């Protein structure tokens with residue numbers, strides 16, 4: 135097990151800077167998720183930890199030693215690639231046994247370990263098959279067994295669930311989390327799926343274009359996103375964003391005026407999560423444009439003077455019809471206000487309901 | 496109604512005309528290829544078979560139809576056994592040292608170094624294949640010339656201080672034909688192996704490195720297994736081309752000294768066109784074709800050509 139530290143890490147490919155100024159500490163035994171859109175440098179960060187890429191600048195530490203120049207094979211990390219990267223000409227057994235070959239473990243000692251690792255991820259009956267004869271989910275389990283068999287000090291998972299179907303993804307999510315808790319190995323999960331990150335990890339590191347945008351618990355990222363980017367990346371359906379001008383305790387968005395606290399001024403963006411909004415007697419006036427039943431909830435798209443606003447209501451039967459005139463209300467405590475040009479959160483600012491429901495000037 | 500029944504009646508006629516058109520198309524599109532195949536492949540084989548059952552000699556006159564030539568192939572010609580042995584030794588050495596092994600080493604090395612320099616070295620090794628055979632052999636003749644003006648002798652004399660002039664044509668003729676053919680033959684394997692190595696998903700190499708494999712282990716456990724099919728292909732393909740081609744040998748050693756570098760294909764040429772034993776040459780040529788087919792089939796069976804690397808199921812970048 136290891137504590138991992140990035141100190142001002144930078145990674146360039148030629149002239150292209152892919153990772154900039156990355157500072158991060160991951161504690162021993164922790165399960166963290168690297169979350170961000172495709173191409174933001176998540177895999178690159180992971181590959182630096184694995185020793186596949188070397189950092190261009192900065193210091194990478196495992197516990198107290200700098201590992202910048204340490205070869206991949208001397209780092210004792212286990213990695214599951216997005217494509218699983220199973221050796222196609224080897225049986226499942228030989229795939230899982232492969233890392234032990236280079237640790238000088240004799241075959242008769244390696245075989246029980248292989249069986250144990252295979253049982254752990256439920257592929258015990260598949261040892262004689264080749265990767266081509268396995269389903270995606272089975273390949274993924276084999277890759278996990280291969281990563282775990284050398285008892286790594288660090289387990290790296292690169293989008294391990296992205297090639298699985300929805301049901302299998304749920305199962306594997308639970309299994310991987312349970313496995314990590316049982317083994318206590320420091321684990322870093324790379325994903326572009328916010329739900330995967332927030333459900334599996336103790337801490338989420340949200341990345342954007344090679345930089346860390348925010349580090350925090352899943353709840354931190356959801357309730358107190360540090361920036362507009364995090365707010366719009368986390369949450370489904372996505373947060374409603376209204377950009378307007380703050381002045382004298384009110385934010386003016388087109389012809390709508392929303393009172394606000396926290397002494398804000400200048401151009402701001404208001405974030406209202408669909409699940410924190412409801413229909414009320416007063417509030418933002420609008421007309422229902424569209425409704426999408428989602429099982430336990432219904433997503434309404436409302437046409438308002440400030441554009442389309444999405445709101446999520448409980449219940450499986452729609453209580454409103456398309457075309458109906460409604461008012462949208464929200465809890466001031468759950469509102470978010472961001473400075474428009476820096477995109478940073480204004481932590482003390484709150485938006486209140488427009489009084490009387492009328493668009494007061 | 497009228498229109499429909501009218502169309503219905505027209506159907507068989509239209510069908511017939513479309514069939515005719517198909518036939519015309521087939522002749523137009525396949526005709527030239529079929530003609531070429533007949534003229535340059537089927538016809539020569541037939542002519543060869545016919546001549547092999549005659550006593551055609553330098554006069555080109557046929558006096559009788561006979562099995563005499565085949566008697567000669569299987570019992571009469573004492574030299575033939577040593578010619579066939581030489582052919583297989585030559586083919587085996589050229590394949591084992593150059594066409595497969597050296598081609599593989601070139602591919603492994605030039606894919607391990609940066610792309611531009613790798614491409615440059617592959618280009619260098621392709622040069623002999625791109626130059627005319629006569630030019631290529633002229634260079635060899637100059638390199639090995641048994642006098643002070645030959646490159647090899649100059650190097651030996653100036654750098655290693657060797658006094659006597661070395662004549663590879665008489666002292667090591669077999670090595671000479673193996674090396675001169677191998678330098679050209681290696682490039683084919685090099686190209687095929689290079690593209691096969693490029694086709695291996697990069698993550699396999701990454702995974703192997705993280706799993707603890709060093710460079711040599713990666714070659715052994717990841718690269719070579721992925722090259723099984725290309726290696727089999729190159730082995731069979733090059734065996735066949737080594738069996739039937741003789742132009743470099745003819746140009747460099749003329750099959751000599753005496754018959755020391757006369758492989759079967761060259762032996763046929765010498766019998767038929769130098770001694771004028773056309774019928775015997777024809778019988779030998781048929782024998783060579785059968786030999787080639789047998790070798791190809793054995794290779795197919797033992798090298799397990801059908802086994803292919805699993806295609807990756809998903810592309811990930």
Ligand SMILES: Nc1ncnc2c1ncn2[C@@H]1O[C@H](COP(=O)(O)OP(=O)(O)O)[C@@H](O)[C@H]1O
Pocket residue numbers: 147150152170171172173174175176177178179812
């Ligand atoms: N080997 C490489 N050479 C050049 N550019 C690369 C290389 N690997 C990744 N990149 C670039 O770095 C950026 C981040 O890539 P990556 O870490 O794979 O993103 P992610 O995993 O977050 O989707 C991308 O813009 C990608 O094009």
Ligand SMILES: [Mg+2]
Pocket residue numbers: 173176177178
């Ligand atoms: Mg990636």
